[in-house]
Amino acid sequence: MALHPKIIDLTLERVERLLARLGHPERDLPPAIHVAGTNGKGSTLAMIRAGLESAGRSCHVYTSPHLARFHERIRVAGRLISEPELLALLEECERVNAGAPITFFEITTCAAFLAFARSPADYALIEVGLGGRLDATNVIARPALTAITPISFDHQQYLGETLAQIAAEKAGILKPGVPCVLAPQPDQARAVVEERAARLGAPLLIGGQDWDSREEAGRLVYQDADGLLDLPLPALAGAHQIVNAGAAVAALRALGMDEAACAGAMTGARWPARMQRLDPADLPGAPPEAEIWLDGGHNPAAGQALAALLARMHARRSAALHLVCGMLDTKDPEGFLRHFAPLAPMVHAVSIPDAPATLPAERTAAAARAVGLRAEAAGDLGSALAAAARAGDPAPRVVICGSLYLAGAVLRTMPPLD
Structure with a gap:
């Protein structure tokens, strides 16, 4: 065509x-x-x-x-x-x-x-x-x-x-x-x-x-x-x-x-990748007892909304928070990530698979550090989840976020959507 x-x-x-x-x-x-x-x-x-x-x-x-x-x-x-x-x-x-x-x-x-x-x-x-x-x-x-x-x-x-x-x-x-x-x-x-x-x-x-x-x-x-x-x-x-x-x-x-x-x-209503709960068994490298969520929000307003929701969740059950974040190079990673600073998460930055416009993981990690977050670049999603598993909390809360393209890459490894 x-x-x-x-x-x-x-x-x-x-x-x-x-x-x-x-x-x-x-x-x-x-x-x-x-x-x-x-x-x-x-x-x-x-x-x-x-x-x-x-x-x-x-x-x-x-x-x-x-x-x-x-x-x-x-x-x-x-x-x-x-x-x-x-x-x-x-x-x-x-x-x-x-x-x-x-x-x-x-x-x-x-x-x-x-x-x-x-x-x-x-x-x-x-x-x-x-x-x-x-x-x-x-x-x-x-x-x-x-x-x-x-x-x-x-x-x-x-x-x-x-x-x-x-x-x-x-x-x-x-x-x-x-x-x-x-x-x-x-x-x-x-x-x-x-x-x-x-x-x-x-x-x-x-x-x-x-x-x-x-x-x-x-x-x-x-x-x-x-x-x-x-x-x-x-x-x-x-x-x-x-x-x-x-x-x-x-x-x-x-x-x-x-x-x-x-x-x-x-x-x-059902709408995938909008704070969608995932089964850790479907994600290689994920801690078996982890609470894993998937969200495709990718701009500053979406970051603010997601951080507010996580703050409410944290008030109900304290757990170590890990963000697995991948974004496109057309977005504002600092604007998205700065809202999470009060929650003090560990950010595991990833590049989005098969997305030519992905922001390299190192740049996403640098953006996270620029707004006061602890961050490291991970080789891929599995490596990021494995890093969360090694952090010491047997039941961490892990939120995969930053892009609908990253969400799609995750969902393609799982059973087809209805």
């Missing part, structure tokens, strides 16, 4: 051209929920999906990136697309594209929309790949609903150096007259989204104003103009998931779902 030479090149021209040649499948989708944001997109979308499916609705789902296997990106009416089906769709898109420049993500998006247009479902849940305004998914003229999760700094080389610039790109998914669920935002980001919504006549459902979610007595309390819901806590771990859960419930309420669907969103 002759692809556009740039891996990321934000424009809609190529994807719009191919979709037109394919007969505009994006116009034949079921009602779409389009989700953008810096952190929490996937978790929020997973909860929306769980809520809809608990209410008996079928969902197409398009997410990125994949973790272990490429076909995880596409679910057709709830089932993972088969590899033969995916291959046939990509070959069809390649044939119709006829050698014109196109990026990997663009042709994958066209294949997903083609699959969705050819199979019945009640909803299509679409996660933005990068940004929003010029993302390949932003070709649906009138979705049923949009949502923007918390906005923070990431991908500045593509989206801009200020929160206002980044927010403007995320707000590009808003459509005239289409409601948007907006998670609580920094003032600078919120102002940009509000201004665009006003210009388009897009009703906003704003977290902290039109709806609110909080943890109270081991439950999720959600409140909006229609009343108060007392729900189970989300199955996805972390205080930051309370905000994501609130956005998911606000979305479900906007779609007309009842309290039972909202409860299903909390209990039924």
Whole structure:
């Protein structure tokens, strides 16, 4: 396949051209929920999906990136697309594209929309790949609903150096007259989204104003103009998931779902590599009694959320904390790692296998030391886990973190995801 030479090149021209040649499948989708944001997109979308499916609705789902296997990106009416089906769709898109420049993500998006247009479902849940305004998914003229999760700094080389610039790109998914669920935002980001919504006549459902979610007595309390819901806590771990859960419930309420669907969103959501508990027996070198977690967060805001969760866990059970950290060279390792300083973990830095853009382990270790952490470079994941095992605590807490690409490398060694 002759692809556009740039891996990321934000424009809609190529994807719009191919979709037109394919007969505009994006116009034949079921009602779409389009989700953008810096952190929490996937978790929020997973909860929306769980809520809809608990209410008996079928969902197409398009997410990125994949973790272990490429076909995880596409679910057709709830089932993972088969590899033969995916291959046939990509070959069809390649044939119709006829050698014109196109990026990997663009042709994958066209294949997903083609699959969705050819199979019945009640909803299509679409996660933005990068940004929003010029993302390949932003070709649906009138979705049923949009949502923007918390906005923070990431991908500045593509989206801009200020929160206002980044927010403007995320707000590009808003459509005239289409409601948007907006998670609580920094003032600078919120102002940009509000201004665009006003210009388009897009009703906003704003977290902290039109709806609110909080943890109270081991439950999720959600409140909006229609009343108060007392729900189970989300199955996805972390205080930051309370905000994501609130956005998911606000979305479900906007779609007309009842309290039972909202409860299903909390209990039924599954989202790998978001504080996912792993079995040490599946990881060579891991201490047998270790408590091992996998998290794909990779920017400063994600580091802050993960550190806050670990602080709460530490308050319940003290254990030696080890971070096995690998990051891409486009990220901010010091910004990610500095939040862990109060927890005094030992950082075992690794390079990410088969990732050309990996930050070398030595540089990740140096970044950790620069923010006051003890750190060493390890040859690979197994060596890092073995180092944690040698540290003296027979039951350490080990968190593998820093990149979805590292998470994917871990998950590829384990049984396939459902």
